[in-house]
Amino acid sequence: MSGSALTYAIIDGVLTGSVYALMATGLTLIFGVMDIINIAQGIFVVLGAYLSYEIQLHWGIDPFVGLLITIPTLFVVGIVVERAFMSRLKGPEKTAMSILVTYAVSLLIEGSLNMIFSVNDVQINAWYVNRSFKLFGVYFAYIYVFGFILAVVLLTALWALLYRTRFGASVRASLADQTAAALIGINVRRVATICFGIGTAVTAAGGMVFGATNAFNASSSYDLISRLLTIIVLGGMGSLGGALVASIGMVMLEDVVGVVWSPVWSTMTFFIVLVIVLSLRPQGLFGKQLARTA
Amino acid sequence: MKRKSTVRVLAATTVAAASLITMAAASTASASSGGLAKGAPVNIGISLSLSGDFSADGQAFERGYQLWAKEQNASGGLLGHKINLIIKSDASSPTQVVTNYQDLISQSHVQLVFGPFSSLLTVPAAQTAERFGYAMVEGAGGAPSVFQAHLSNVFDVSLPVANDLMPFATWISSLPKGQRPTSAYYVTSNDPFTEPQLPVAQKIMSKAGIKSLGFTVFPAEVTDYTSIADKVAAAKAQVVVLGSVDVPTVSAFMQAFEQAHYNPKAFIATGGPDQGAAFLKAVGAKNASGMMVPNAWYGGSANKLSKAMVAAYIKQYGGTPADINSDVAEAYSVGEVMTQAVQATGGFDNAKIIAYLHSGKVMSSVQGPVKFNKLGENIDPTAFTFQWQGTQFVQVNPVNDPNSVKVLFPKPAWKS
Structure with a gap:
């Protein structure tokens, strides 16, 4: 194993991990506010990738510029899904039921995408997708660097929204205790709907980068969702910072193990770390210890 | 007293279960024996990965099977019976593929089965078919693991992948x-x-x-x-x-x-x-x-059967020979080999079909000649x-x- 391979593994881990953070953030936000495990998050990522692909193919709009269209579009999709399905889930079985309902939503969207686009794999192409630049003797792929910058910008914006705005205060109050939040006049229902929209909207960005770095079809969502779920469990369900740290940590660990040892052991090593963390901190790295009340 | 009644219930349950199994076996045996009424369609059961990891290949396979059925029906079907494909999706899951073939054989009573996509799914699929005595002719299960299972009913019409x-x-x-x-x-x-x-x-x-x-x-x-x-x-x-x-x-x-x-x-x-x-x-x-x-195949193949299939494919789906996925040819070959086996044995009796396929006869397909060894590997194709x-x-x-x-x-x- 050469030193350069290890350097690349670490760089890849940080750059790629940040993109996974974009995808996982929505998942953990939705769980944090709504107690919903959104199995459809993987298909939303793929939907975002298809939207970027189509906008570029038919209108010639650069995928990054196209986010100005795809992010609001997925926000609306999220709102519609929340109002149509999630808002009807109530009671103590809500979280368990949400897995089934969002899985059904996922299958519905997957089937529709297969009918529209067929199962043939496609990939987003732009001048920066396959190119790279050299810095300190190391090649940096433009797409991963741009994806990293995008992740930093959007996660910072999300942080500002949550910690520097009145709406953010409502979200944080709902995250902490929905009943108490409702008692002080916060419209928890409305906050939940918007959070679901935001959680879906950020996948547009993650989906765009995913679609530029991978050939994909609607079935690509299956591999994604299992990875996203493990990220938010490690980071702590409902923790935005946890999603970021776990994403980068997980991808970097897998990449380094893959290079130093063997890719076959990458995933297993990650799960060993996950089990150790959960046995020491069952709530995940940054999760809250006390269970919230609905 | 309580023990006696428990024994009775157990005995009754055992008899009922045995009767059901016998009835199911008789029904399956009748379905696979080939006693088809005149004018009745011949049902062929297939599990394909229409979603999941293998969906691109699975759907190409579906096209190959459908194209074969259409062409074969246009020339009189199988022994005068119209071919009806019953295709179930297994979502690329080795578990679902077993359920699908069990349903196709024991519930839908298909006369024949064709293979799924991928070696990963072919092994459990062929094991299931073997339990019911069905021949598993397939085009995408050429890995050593398929033949190492030593199944007597599996026949891969394509090139052994090794x-x-x-x-x-x-x-x-x-x-x-x-x-x-x-x-x-x-x-x-x-x-x-x-x-x-x-x-x-x-x-x-x-x-x-x-x-x-x-x-x-x-x-x-x-x-x-x-x-x-x-x-x-x-x-x-x-x-x-x-x-x-x-x-x-x-x-x-x-x-x-x-x-x-x-x-x-x-x-x-x-x-x-x-x-x-x-x-x-x-x-x-x-x-x-x-x-x-x-x-083992490409759209520009000089094989006469392949040229005819390519023309039929383009007529139905458009495009050029280079656009055609080789999965289409693999699936089509399955149909061609089964056609020759059915015609040679004069019916849909799976035991006879298995014996014929093991006989060492050379058959033809869009991928070239097909001849099986005792493991079901095609030993005649060129890589x-x-x-x-x-x-x-x-x-x-x-x-x-x-x-x-x-x-x-x-x-x-x-x-x-």
């Missing part, structure tokens, strides 16, 4: 010393289709002095290939042999290699580049040039290597085959 890379390895080893690459990297998914192929190539190439710089196996469920591909690129081998089953894997390696400014002299992938237009669309037509893939040259998908190995064109070597630079 030998797929032999023409490529033989060709590259035979190059004059000045042109022959000096190093190679072998990297493969841990899939039963891909993994057995690489050691065969590695052995041949090592004998010719082509040094192995690495042999890396990665899990089939990887979502990010960057670090693995970067590791290969860092080794700077002159040849890369990639064990892949789909377009996304090949595309990811191509992308990472280009980003690392690494262009091997020869790059062959076991699956992905054979998917016709779908491959070009994903990787870009300019970058595809020089990419190689082993297979070829194909290459993308511009937007043309052409046969390049074996070099002495009249239909082979000159290999584009070294591989052109990436052109994104």
